Amino acid sequence: MKGKVLLTAAVTGAGDTIKKNPHVPVTPKEIAESAIESAKAGATIAHVHARNPETGGISHNVDHYREIVERIRESETDVIINITSGGGGDFIPSLSTPSAGGEGTDMQTPRERHEPVGQLLPEMCTLDCGSTNFGNMIYMSPTDWLREQAKLIQESGVKPELECFDTGHVRFAKQLIDEGLIDGDPMFQFCLGIPWGAEADAETMLYMRNRLPENAHWSAFGIGRMQMPIAAQSAMLGGNVRVGLEDNIYLSKGVPATNEQLVDKAVTMLNGHGLEPMTPEEARDYLQLRNPHGGQ
Template identity: 85%
Template structure:
C-alpha cells in the first residue's frame, strides 16, 4: 500500500497544559480531540490520560475508559493507540540517590500495561529503553520491557515500538528476536527529544536502514521539526505523527489545535503526492485486532 498512516498524538503527558489552552485534559476533551483529528484526516489517535484537576499525568483506568468509550461510541472511525509508557519518570534524590525524589512517578510493568490490557485498543506504544528526558530519566529496564511485551502480546494489541535513540532500536530488535513481538513489527522513531536522537533526515535514514526487512516505521520530530520530519518520513516510505503531544504551535507564536496540525499534515502529504491511509486500510494492512475491544477478531 502506497498510503501513509497519520497518527494524531493529541495530548501526551508533558507539562504543556499551562502553556497552551488547546491541550486537552479531561477525558471528554481528549476524546473530542481524537475525534476532531480523525475528521481532519488522522488514521490513528494516540492518547494518554490526564488528571482533570491538575492537568498532569493520570494512571486512572477510569480516565482511560472514558476516553476510549467516547471515541468508540462516536460515529467517527479512528484507530485508538493507548500509551503503555505509564509511570516511568525518575529523578534520583540528592539525599538518598537510590530513591526517587520530587517528580518521580514509577509504575511496575503490570501497572503500565493496565489501560492497554483492560481496554484492548487496536494499538499501543512500547518505549524500548531508558534515557534522559530533560532533567528527568525515563526508566524502563530491559526485563520490565520483556514483561510488558509479553502482556501486550497476550492482549493481541499491536505495539508500536518507540525508539528514542539508536540503542532503543537495537533492543526493539532484540525483543523481536526473542519472539515477543507478533506479526510485522511497527517502529516509531521519536526524534529531537532532549536527550535522545536528533531530529533530522540523516538520523532517520540511519535508523530506517537498520530495521528488520518486514518492519513498518513511522517517525515524529518534536517542536518546530514536527512538519519537516513528517514530510521526510513520508518521503522515505515511513508513516507520520503530529499533534500536541509533540508540538504546540501551528506557526511561530500561534498555538495550534490538534485537528489543525492534522490538516496541515494532510496538506503536506497531498502536496508531496501522497494519500492518507484510512483506519480500515490500516487494519487490513497491519492486521490489527477487533477495534471494539473484547475478544481478538
C-alpha cells in the same frame, strides 16, 4: 501501501503544556473530542494519554482511559485507538539520597503500566524500548521490565508500536522480535529531537530506518518546530507520519495550534507530495490489527 501513509494524531501527551496552549485537551471528554476532530481532519490513528482533570498532570487512572476510549468508540468516527503504555517511568534522582527518587518521581511496574491496555484492549499501544535521559529526568524502562511488558501486550492481542528514542532502542526492539515477543510485522516509531535522545534530522532517521527488519513498518516524529519537517522527511523516505499537541503546541511561531489544525497541515503536506492518509479500515489491514469489536 502505495501512495498512502499512516497519519497519527498524538493529541495530548503528559507534558507541562496546558499553560502554554489553551487547546491542549485535559479532561477525558476533551481528549476524546480532540481525537474525534483529528480523525475528521484525516488522522488514521489517535494516540492517547490520560490527564488528571483537576491538575492537568499525568493520570494512570484506568477509569479516565475508559471514558476516553468509550467516547471515541461511540462516535461516528472509526479512528484507530493507540493507548500509551509508558505509564509511570519518570525517575528524578535525589542528590541527598541517590538511591531514592526525588520530588516528581513517578514509577510503575510493567503490570501497572499495562493495566489500561489490558483492560480496555485498544487496537494499538506504545512500548517504549529503553531508558533515556529525558531532559533532566530519567525515563526508566529496563530490559527485563520491557520483556515482561511485551509479553503482557502480546497476550492481550494488542499491536505494539515500538517507540525508539535513541539508536540503542532499535537494537533492543529487534531483540524482542528475535525472542518471539512481537507478533506479525513490527511497527516502529522513531521519536526524534527529545533532549537527550536521537537527533531530529534525516541522517538519524535513515540510520534507524536502515537497521529495521525487512518486514517492518515505521514512522517518525519530531518535537517543536521540527514536527512538520520530520513529518515530510519521513513520508518522503517511505515512512509514516505523526503530529499533534503531544509533540508540538504551535501552528506557527507564537500561534497556539489545535490537533485538527496540525492534522490538516499534515494532510496538505502529504497531498503536495502525491500522498494521502490511510483510512482506519485500510490501516487495520496494513498493520494486521485485531478487530476492535473482538476477534481478528
